[in-house]
Amino acid sequence: MSAMNYKGYSARIEYDDADEIFFGRIAGITDGVSFHADTVKDLKAAFHEAVDDYIRTCAAIGKPPQKSYSGQLMLRVSPEVHAAAARAAELSGKSLNAWGEEALKQAAA
Template structure:
């Protein structure tokens, strides 16, 4: 799996070897918006078109387009994990939010790469 971004939206991309086609959907929103192409360049253009069409269609029907993620994250973990995370942040000289954002960003970058 790979991802692409455009105008704040991300696209989740896969490849179907049987049909020899790239396909994807806008990630992080509940509305189902998909796109596809046989080439990487075409896929990028199809993704941009899908995002633009989504925003334009929402405007036409008077609906606010869903925005991908607000930046607020509610996370429930075992109390022992919470304790370790708080300690790790303190030892690093960072707030829990700063430490968590750094660790989550590194893990996400590694997963997406």
Template sequence: MTYNGYSARIEYDDEDQILFGRIAAIQDVVGFHADSVEDLRAAFHEAFDDYVQTCAAVGKEPQKPFSGKVMFRVAPEVHRRAAIRAEMEGKSLNQWAEEVLDRASA
């Protein structure tokens, strides 16, 4: 489920028999729930709109889901092999890694 460039992580609570979700990929916790998919979509939109309004009221920018910057650690041997592979393909390590991640996540 997406809205205004943000995605929602949706789950089902069998005990309460409700769908619930939260905006994914941000640290601020913005949750919502409903009994049906249609109502859940409306609750997501309402929760997002409330989040944006609350941020504006307190003078804070809403968090963006992704910046495009990825930093992670890998074993030195993996780093070496990736750098060599990128060089052999005539690409920077960033270009090569973006292509590999794009293919793996598609």
């Protein structure tokens, strides 16, 4: 799996060997926006077109396009994991939020 980025939007890219096409879907939005092409160059153009069309369509219907996350994340974990994370944060001299952000950045990289 790979990803593309354009105008603050990201897309997950996959390859369908049976149809011999690349396809993608814009990630992080609830609206279903997908695209496909036969070559990587054409896929990039199709992704840009899909993002631009999504933004234009939202404007035409008076709906703000979904774009970014608020930065607030609610996780439900077991009490044991919560306690271990809080302990690790304290031992590293960081708040649980700062420690968790660092851990998520490393895991997402």
